[in-house]
Amino acid sequence: MIHPLSRRSALLGAAAVTGLALGDRPAEAVGRAAFDAARERWVDLLAGGTYHAAHADKTRAVEGSAHAVLRKLRPDHDRPSLWPDLPLDDPRTGDFNRAYNRMRTLALGWATPGTAMHRDEQVAETAARALDFLYEHAYHEKLDPRGSNWYWWEIGVPRSLTDTCALMYDGLPQDRLRRWLRPLRRWCPDPERRVSHPGVVETGANRASKAMAVAMRGLLTHDARLVKRAKDAVSDLLRTTRGPGDGFHRDGSFIQHDVYPYTGSYGVDYLESVAKLIAMLAGSPWAIPDSGKVHDIVDRSFVPFVFDGLMMDCVRGRAISRQGHRDYHAGQRTVEAILTLLEAAPERHARRWRPMVKGWLTRNQAVPYETLAPPASIAKARALLEDPSVPVGPRTTGTYVFPDMDRVVHRRPTWAFAIAMSSERIGAAEAMNRENLRGWYTGDGMTYLYTDDLTHWNDDLWPTIDPYRLPGTTVDRRRRADLRHGERRLPPTPWAGGVALDGGYGVAAMRLVAGGSSLRAKKAWFLLDDAVIALGAGITASDGRRVETVVENRNTHDCHPALTRGDDWIHLSGVGGYALLDRTAPKLVREKRTGRWRDIDKGATTGGDTTRVTRHYTTILVDHGIDPRKARYAYAVLPGASFARTSTYREEVEILANNGTAQAISRDGLLAAVFWRAGTVKTPDGPLAADGPCALLVHRDGGRARLAVSDPSRTAGEVRITLPWAVKSLGEHDRGVRRAKRAVKIELDGTRGRTRTAVLRV
Known part of the structure; x- marks a missing residue:
């Protein structure tokens, strides 16, 4: 072994020797033991306490x-x-x-x-x-x-x-x-303040990371004041924010840098730091009070975005452009934090988390956990995997709306679908430190489909995908310069959000106001148990450029898989089907694309390399032509569907409206609608009407109907919903919902885009 530096004695200094001489005083002995025990717990978390041949x-x-x-x-x-x-x-x-x-x-x-x-x-x-x-x-x-x-x-x-x-x-x-x-x-010196910018109060992940550094300095130098300062900073972090801005919100959103969703990047930094601080200080004089709050944060903010151990890219912000920070890296750190918390988690959390994490680890063989995690965490994961009393949990299912960060996630047993939107509250894309240089459209209604192909998003997708053709987006074909450091675009519209019902149905909607373009559109997604229906209306532009809606842009790695198509549908082997519901003929592009990570991230410490990588893509488009005026689209994404079902799917769902006033569908007793303003939609049973902007879902089963309503625009104080059936009575319902003859009135003022529900007899 080569040692380029000369050997030097490791004798303790005089001050340290003096300290040891005083160590027989009971109070000081207890104090030193507490410091040392906490530090040793931290080392065990990092390096493991014993060697395992496995x-x-x-x-x-x-x-x-x-x-x-x-x-x-x-x-x-x-x-x-x-x-x-x-x-x-x-x-x-x-x-x-x-x-x-x-x-x-x-x-x-x-x-x-x-x-x-x-x-x-x-x-x-x-x-x-x-x-x-x-x-x-x-x-x-x-x-x-x-x-x-x-x-x-x-x-x-x-x-x-x-x-x-x-x-x-x-x-x-x-x-x-x-x-x-x-x-x-x-x-x-202090977790709560920024030395280089004295007016900045640290929040979220930055405060958590500083708390870790301050706590460790306190433990290493036996300074109890520093450890307490860190403990107090973490306790403050466990509170949810009551207004806009950084931190965790009541609806599960996590914001950093004022306006950007960052659960999967800064949020993971936060969770990792807090989990380890809780474990490190447990049982010490500085144990963190109310540490149980972090368990609720895991359930509310992190679990919806983890798919078989992968952290969804829709909440990773500019980190998607970092070659060395992919979805499986963020997922591994999330798993590691949960495994750390499991050691002292309340049973009500632990009995759900153990099968859940075991399911993640078992299903993800594309990037095994043991190739990513440190030895100490591997030991915990292996113990969980080998515990016969813990079953392999299924994938998380449900529909999750995060109105405070313009994100919606729809999860079914075999697939998941996420939508990234933006508004006057939430930025479209962050570029900082020369990262995420081509993330122009990642917050303009981009959609993320997760299937059994767990390598789709992490197999060099971001440097190779056409950044002008991200799935779910409606864009013009203008050429764009790289995003500048600190460039912030908040589209001048309040319209972005969604509504969920019974954990199995959802609606998302956003008004597109394109940056640097006259392009405008109204976009809605209807999230069903086996499909996603996407409607677009009012697509208008006047810049002399072609406008497209991207139905899909799939990374198929090193080949073009088998594909079957009809006049208005396409089936992609291993993925599923795509059906155009308005008899429009889709445009299909199959190409090999080459790029470099350096092209999208030139950061000083994160910049990618210049190696050229190539991937195959299947792109499905709706071409609206040059300068469209009130153009529309309607398509269905059918994950896992056969080509036979794809070819006939148009018959299974009815589009009730797709215009500037309302977008709505009907299927199997479900009505789902977005009212951009007051209007009426004709249904087979009669009119469905709203006297103001809202998104709604109604699921009828005989004489009983469940209703869910929200206001993604955050402009309606109250909305009156007239259903196709007379409302006889109001059953279980949220505050602010009341019956008004055959209609229902819902108070939405102050709900911040959150859902209100009611059970009706009709």
Whole structure:
């Protein structure tokens, strides 16, 4: 083994020796034990407490990464750099942040039982000299950030540095450890404030990450005030926000950067940090009160977006463009957090979570959990998988509306469908730090179909898919420049949201106001037990460009699978069917597309490589022509359907309206409608009317009907719904619902787009 730094004694400093001499005082002894116990729990979470032969492959991988870091270490004081590819002279490159990440990798190899370098004294001394070097040249309290990314100084390096010091604590000189941690007094003193922007109060994931760094510094330096400061910050994070903006909302939405849905990125950072902080501080003087609130957050905010261990891309924001952060990475971290929480979760949560997580791990063999997770988490996963008392849980089913982040998710036993919308409240797409450069349309009604092909979204889709033809969107064909850093587009319309009924039916709707274009459209999706019906109306533009609606754009990897088509339908083998319900002939494009991750992410620390990758795509379009005026579309997505059923599906559903006033369908006792304004829809049983904007579902079974109503526009104080049948009486109902002769009145003011339901006798 090569050790490029000279051997140095690891004697404790005089202050530390003095501290040990005073350790026989009972209060101080208890205090030190509490610090050490919490730190050791953290190390166990990161590296595992014991070696398991069953995890030998993962242990070797950890060792290989750590050894590569050690082998390439070449300190150069003149340049300066620790590794030739990471010069430390310009903080704007982010190389100093990468350097601390490498130190964490080395520390993980040192602390993981079973590696060849486990607790090796020479490796510890080498790491200590390297940390001395970084303190001198890259990260100390008197440095000028020189316009570099604040995140590296206040979160990135503090997290990597405190992890490194915790993992190698027993092998590092305590006086020098305190010196390396000294810069955190300046750069990360308080979880709640941002040093580089004093007016900013930290929220969500950033506060959680800072709390972790502050807590670890407190444990490492035996400073109870710091640990308490972190505990208090986490306790505040467990509260749901009552208004717009960052954090978790009552409906399960998670927002970061004021207007962007980020459950699957910043939200995962939050969950991971909070889960580990709860576990680390449990049983200590700083145990987090009300920690049980995080269990409800898991159910409400995370479970709807995890499909067989994959985190849906519709809530990953600009992270979709990061080559090294794919849906299975976010999913693995979510699973790891839930496994951590399971150790002390209340039984009402644990009895649901165990089968659920076991189902995720069992079904996802495309990217096995053990190839992603650290050894400590693998041990928990393996124990769960091998527990015969825990059944393999089925996929989550239900319809989930998140009005505070303009997202709707519809989940059936064999597939799931998500819709990403935007409005004056929620941004269409975030571009920051030169990431997500071509995510123009990801919030313009993009739809995400999940099937048994668990590699569809993560198999190099984002650098290869046509960014002008994302499924579900209606777009013109203008060429666009890359999104700029901090560019924010909030479409000037309040219309986006949905309604759900009985967990099996849903409606979503948005008014499209295209950015930089005259294109306008009214788009609605009707979510059924075996299909999604998409209607579009009022499609109008005047820029002299062609306008298209993208029914599907499927990544079929390395080939074009079998395809069958009729005049107004297409069946794609292994996926399902697509039926045009207005007898329009779909346009079909089959092509090989080549791209590079670098094309969509040029970030300093996340930027993709320049390797060219190629994937096959099947694209189904509705061509509205140049400058359409009040054009329409109507199609059905039929996941898993046979070509025979696809060819006849048009006969199974009735389109009742598709215009600028209302869009509505009927099928098997279900009426589903979007009223963009007051209007009436004819049904086989009589008129269905609303005197204001709303989305509604009515499911009739004999003399009983269940009604669900919401106002995605958030402009209606009250709406009167006239059903095709006389309303005899009102049964179980939400507050604000009342009978008015043959109609029903629903108070919607202040509901923030949430659903109100009622049971009616008709």
